[in-house]
Amino acid sequence: MASKNIIVLLGDQLSPNISSLQAGDSARDVVFMVESKAAASRVPYHKKKLAFLFSAMRHFAEALKTAGWQVDYVTLDASSNTGSLTQEVSRAVARHQPAKILVTEPSHWAARQSIVAWGKRFHCAVDVLEDDRFLCSHTAFGAWAEGRKQLRMEYFYREMRKKTGLLMSGAAPEGGKWNFDTENRKPAKGDLFIPQPKHIAPDKITEGVLALVEKHFENHFGDLTPFWFAVTADQAEAAQETFLSDALPRFGDFQDAMLTGQKFLYHSVLSQYMNVGLLDPLAVCRRVENEYRAGRVPLNAAEGFIRQIIGWREYVRGLYWLKMPDYGQANYFAATRPLPAFYWTGDTDMACLAAAIGQTKEDAYAHHIQRLMVTGNFAMLLGVDPREVHEWYLAVYADAYDWVEMPNTIGMSQFADGGLLGSKPYAASGNYINKMSDYCASCRYKFKEKTGPDACPFNALYWDFVARNESKLRGNPRLGQTYRTWDRMTSEKQTAYLKQARRFLEQIV
DSSP: OOOOOEEEOOTTOOOTTOHHHHTSOTTTOEEEEEOOHHHHTSSOOOHHHHHHHHHHHHHHHHHHHHTTOEEEEEOTTOTTOOSOHHHHHHHHHHHHOOSEEEEEOOSSHHHHHHHHTHHHHHTSEEEEEOOTTSSSOHHHHHHHHTTOSOOOHHHHHHHHHHHHOTTEETTEEGGGOSOOGGGSOOOOOTTSOOOOOOOOOOOHHHHHHHHHHHHHOTTSSSOOOSOOOOOSHHHHHHHHHHIIIIIHHHHTTTTTOOBTTBSSTTOOOOHHHHHHTSSOHHHHHHHHHHHHHTTSSOHHHHHHHHIIIIIIIHHHHHHHHHHTTGGGGOOTTOOOBOOOGGGTTOOOSOHHHHHHHHHHHHHSOOOHHIIIIIIIHHHHHHTBOHHHHHHHHHHHOTTOOHHHHHIIIIIIITOTTSSSSOSSOOOOOHHHHHHHOSGGGGOSSBTTOOSSTTBOHHHHHHHHHHHHTHHHHTTOGGGHHHHHHHHHSOHHHHHHHHHHHHHHHHHOO
């Protein structure tokens, strides 16, 4: 009989068809999984995020055993657990004496460097296999990016549409357009029927994990209960079906909307399941396409969702691996302010920020416009160090992992890469938030007031951002009108904006 191997499965690799398992033999090899306290404490991860991961890992380990695999699983509270992935793999190598280690490439750049070094450290061959759960390999993305002056997602997305055949009519895009984003910017109203994502009651395994997280991570961010996430593939598929039937038909129209008391609107809340492997992203997209083909959802809804997955999700992953390790240190505006303390508490008079942070604290979730145009926009206007913003997003959202969250934050949200990812900073005043939400109606600040004690802080901060970054932004063709508006202002009006911004910046901590 051939020598056995160890298959190391990481916490976001919970897919039965992942390359490391496919390369192994259930009759011979050992699957090794560990709950690492060092990894779980890298930033103060949301308690629900940690509970989701640990419970999903434990459920997946049980599913592997049922499928005939030998699983060596080290729980967080095992007396022998050193807390370190590398040290635990070292101990597993000593226990099992494998011919080699099989591992699918991790999603984190630094983790990959560490794993590549295992071979010399353990005196054991290590095969780092491609993560083929993604549509676009590192090599393919590098080939697409080579020679391009601008790496715009829209053009990459069109290639992914052609590759997958999703929403294609022969060689042309369904409906004659690649992108229906202009139809997806309607504000929502409170009298609409708003569905809720699928809630799953915790089972015995999850209840044990909840107690574990409360004991070991009591000082971490967020509310642990009520816990309602899916933690198995079957449960995640049930959540998918709820989205397809209840929310997808109106997802397109209102995907940029924000509404008081409605955390989810028509969003799928499936990204955390895709990002750990409980759902296959391409399979989800094909189900969405089927709903369109069957006449149950409009084209703008199906296209908008599919673009987020095969377009944006694949694109930011490609960019991450193309530009690491330097990308995480990008700081185009040389921003140095600390992240305000209320990002961890939600204790602020600004209704939009209180809502976005409050629901993040409760459910480890906020949708993309809340992240981009509320918390992200405000941090950029303040001039917060983008690394602090990145680590906050990484900590607080259940779907956040370096490969997807870093480009979204460093690039899109904070424009810290100087325009590699986005063509302009996503900066906006209070008027945008009022247009796309009902937050302003209940806010103690007035979005129409530009200066004075009741003025919306976004207004003066917006013009302060424009003024202080003029040398870097005036030449941006998408900001021409912004600077023409600034130039038409009297010097007195400009000074009033800047003084208002200074007063607010002096008060914020």
